[in-house]
Amino acid sequence: MIVHDPVAALPRYERPREGADPAAEAPGEPIPWERVPEALAAAPLSPGSRALLLGLLRTGTARLFPGGAGIEYGSLLKTAARPDVVGGHVREAAAHLRAAGVDLLLVPGMSGYPIGSMYALATALPAILLKKTSLSAAEAATCPPGAFVIPSYTGEGDVVMSADPAAVADIVDDLCQRQLTAQTGQPRLDLVLRCAGADDIIDKATMSQAVGESAVVIGRTAMGDWLARHRAATGDNRPATLRVETVAWATPLIKGYNRPQNLLRRWFGIEPFAGVNVVGLRLDPPALDVEGVGLVAFRRA
Numbered sequence: 382m383i384v385h386d387p388v389a390a391l392p393r394y395e396r397p398r399e400g401a402d403p404a405a406e407a408p409g410e411p412i413p414w415e416r417v418p419e420a421l422a423a424a425p426l427s428p429g430s431r432a433l434l435l436g437l438l439r440t441g442t443a444r445l446f447p448g449g450a451g452i453e454y455g456s457l458l459k460t461a462a463r464p465d466v467v468g469g470h471v472r473e474a475a476a477h478l479r480a481a482g483v484d485l486l487l488v489p490g491m492s493g494y495p496i497g498s499m500y501a502l503a504t505a506l507p508a509i510l511l512k513k514t515s516l517s518a519a520e521a522a523t524c525p526p527g528a529f530v531i532p533s534y535t536g537e538g539d540v541v542m543s544a545d546p547a548a549v550a551d552i553v554d555d556l557c558q559r560q561l562t563a564q565t566g567q568p569r570l571d572l573v574l575r576c577a578g579a580d581d582i583i584d585k586a587t588m589s590q591a592v593g594e595s596a597v598v599i600g601r602t603a604m605g606d607w608l609a610r611h612r613a614a615t616g617d618n619r620p621a622t623l624r625v626e627t628v629a630w631a632t633p634l635i636k637g638y639n640r641p642q643n644l645l646r647r648w649f650g651i652e653p654f655a656g657v658n659v660v661g662l663r664l665d666p667p668a669l670d671v672e673g674v675g676l677v678a679f680r681r682a
């Protein structure tokens with residue numbers, strides 16, 4: 382649900398608390414950690430997803446956060462860069478992003494930027510960080526187009542997410558210039574920016590919706606600025622169409638038990654690319670129910 386912040390006048394996205402959903406409490410006995418490699422060998426997962434899941438079970442756990450029950454995966458995706466573990470998944474995600482014809486990745490927050498940077502490098506695509514800040518109402522009022530307010534999942538209160546306009550302009554200017562060259566002699570300009578979101582996890586898709594909708598505002602603003610400068614410098618006043626689309630999402634982990642895939646299909650008509658689809662979890666003993674595999678235990682410390 383979207384409401385509007387009455388003080389900062391920025392779009393605000395409400396992220397519901399992730400409570401103890403009985404559907405997320407996976408029944409049955411988990412496959413012990415020692416037997417997980419054997420179970421994965423027979424599972425219908427890609428090589429990248431198998432390696433990713435093994436790394437997650439080896440370094441992570443399931444626990445309670447201020448935002449509710451969730452997955453602790455920081456040692457795999459936030460505080461370390463592990464090409465040996467996530468490299469296969471990154472290459473698979475890059476193939477998906479290339480097939481979608483993506484021009485620009487948008488990554489929300491520093492926690493998502495390690496994996497977002499890997500996606501960008503593997504896909505040879507530029508990526509923009511949506512930085513997370515706590516701003517006063519006066520500062521928020523001066524945020525660049527596309528900024529939005531969202532509660533922090535870690536319980537730290539509301540944060541403002543925004544892109545660096547100079548960085549976006551440099552990337553978008555180059556894209557527009559290439560399309561301008563390709564349309565030399567045409568009676569009108571048709572400028573297109575195809576965006577994708579990338580994050581370390583998709584939980585209830587609230588952040589995914591916010592980033593996807595923010596991308597349209599950010600892109601249209603940058604393209605409009607480029608077009609105005611181009612017309613002022615050249616006198617080229619051909620009719621122009623500016624199109625910005627959110628065409629893909631890529632993430633290592635997705636909480637399928639929250640059904641974020643359904644929301645992303647409805648909002649953007651896209652199927653998110655995820656390395657591991659978690660369809661349930663258990664806190665005691667810590668375990669994940671993974672699509673295509675079943676209930677698997679974390680390695681105990």
